[in-house]
Amino acid sequence: MAQATPTDDRRRRSLAPLKALLPFVKRYPGKLAGALVFLSLAALTTLAIPVAVRRMIDHGFDDANSGLIGAYFGMLIVMAALLAVASAGRYYFVITLGERVVADLRESVFSHVTRLSPGFFDLNQSGEIVSRLTADTTQIKSAVGATTSVALRNSLLVIGAITMMVVTSPKLSAMVLAVIPIIVLTLVGFGRSVRKRSRLAQDTLAEASAFAAEQIGAIRTLQAYNGEPAVRRYFAGAVETAFEAARSSIKARSFLTFVAIFVIFTSIVAVLWFGARDVMGGQMSPGTLGQFLLYSVFAAGALGSLSEVWGELSQAAGAAERLVELLDETPGIVAPEKPVKLPADIEGRIAFDAVSFSYPARPDLPALHELSFVAEPGETVAIVGPSGAGKSTIFGLLLRYYDPQAGRVRLDGVPIDSVEPSDLRAALAVVPQDPTIFAASVADNIRFGRPDADASAIAAAAEAANAIDFITAMPEGFDTPVGERGVTLSGGQKQRIAIARAILRDAPVLLLDEATSALDAESESAVQAALETLMEGRTTIVIAHRLATILKADRILVMDDGRVVEEGTHGTLASRDGLYSRLAALQFDNGQTPQRAAGA
């Protein structure tokens, strides 16, 4: 995604990206407080146990105090109960907090992604973004929940146990404490390397997901070209790379665990040896040694877990960093601070005024050069021109998917970058060449044009779009699911659903990208008739591929290489010896004579 800079590199070495999660955690002070209370309670109870054990060893076995032993055991059971309650409470609060934070994080990342402009998606793969939304957030879930709680509990335990060790026996403590810096340094050093490797693993995984999503989406083409083996090999390769990256991060973590546990327990054995000599020499009571030993085992166990947890937190930091990058991505198209309102009754005058534009993915290759034209209210303007001339780009700019580098686009005299993008888009209805059909019912697909439309409005739109016959013939009529991207529909049916959607939208300006694929004569005339209903009384800009459409247009703009090179009606343009007459001869005829096409 974003290019790595030296600052990125510095960030990459710390747990800092996890800080970005704080605002999400702070939204739930109740859960956070609950988690902290139970966390501290569990740690305190654990820390009290060795004291009870010492009293039991030193006094419980005296004949004089034999009655006390029952009381000591009773006390231990109360502590066990407390510890159990505190641990259960901690688990509940911490895990729900983790789940809550990740749910919020997913919502906000997704909602941010929907705000990003198409320019961002020209440069990033959708499958990769989905992987961030799922795989990375899952990794953060365990970090925010379980891992943080283990980290906090163990930090409290380490601090508490060490304090109690010093209180119990300063001499023995000094020996144990000498090894702590060794452990901490190893932790920090390995944490960095784990984090870097974990990020690499997540990045590779995201690439593999993006690849898989694309291939699965194109399964028909894949099979038609016998591309399965190559694609399988590629995916397996990507997954193996991700596995290797994960394994190297796990290796680093295992070694870290080995060092921590070995160093810690060796130092405990040493302490036990010196302590035992003190007990035999009468300088220390057996209970005190027992108490000290328990504290050092607690401290050691806690430090051991901390080393593991550190690795996990470093991994989560890698994932958080990727999400933060996505959240930091600013939309290329922003609403103006003080948006101008479009007139309530939009007439639909469209003006391009010396517009120059190149796509973010191809900054050096202008798609439009100082392009100017006007479409008057109610007028039908056909745009024709060779492939790559910039026809679709005009739609992209009008919909404000992108902003031009120079020049202005106006709707009813108002520059479109001074209005709220949603207001602008509400004034436009689009029928693309290859309409997007969602995996939903026919009715839901049409309702996409106006979400509050009722069933009768949807049926009326389907009727006007000449779609009603095939819809009612479907097994469940309007409620029939159409499959992913409408795989169960024919090309002409998809187009008519898209037209019904645009009819329902009832916007003053219609942007129509005519399908190039040949439909059979019957569905072609059904689609054509539906379009004519739709165009009535609206300003229509149509990227035209059919002579029938061109003949009906009020005006034709002929485009070549990002410029309007000719303008006029079919009659005037065809009689000139220009690009239009050449295109008309080659492209629009399609075996149809003008007369037949006009009458279709």
Ligand SMILES: Nc1ncnc2c1ncn2[C@@H]1O[C@H](COP(=O)(O)OP(=O)(O)OP(=O)(O)O)[C@@H](O)[C@H]1O
């Ligand atoms: N998202 C994009 N990123 C970068 N370049 C693009 C993008 N979309 C189009 N282009 C380039 O911009 C130029 C104009 O493309 P455009 O899609 O507007 O052409 P068109 O006239 O609609 O072509 P066609 O009739 O083949 O659909 C082409 O050179 C194309 O390669």
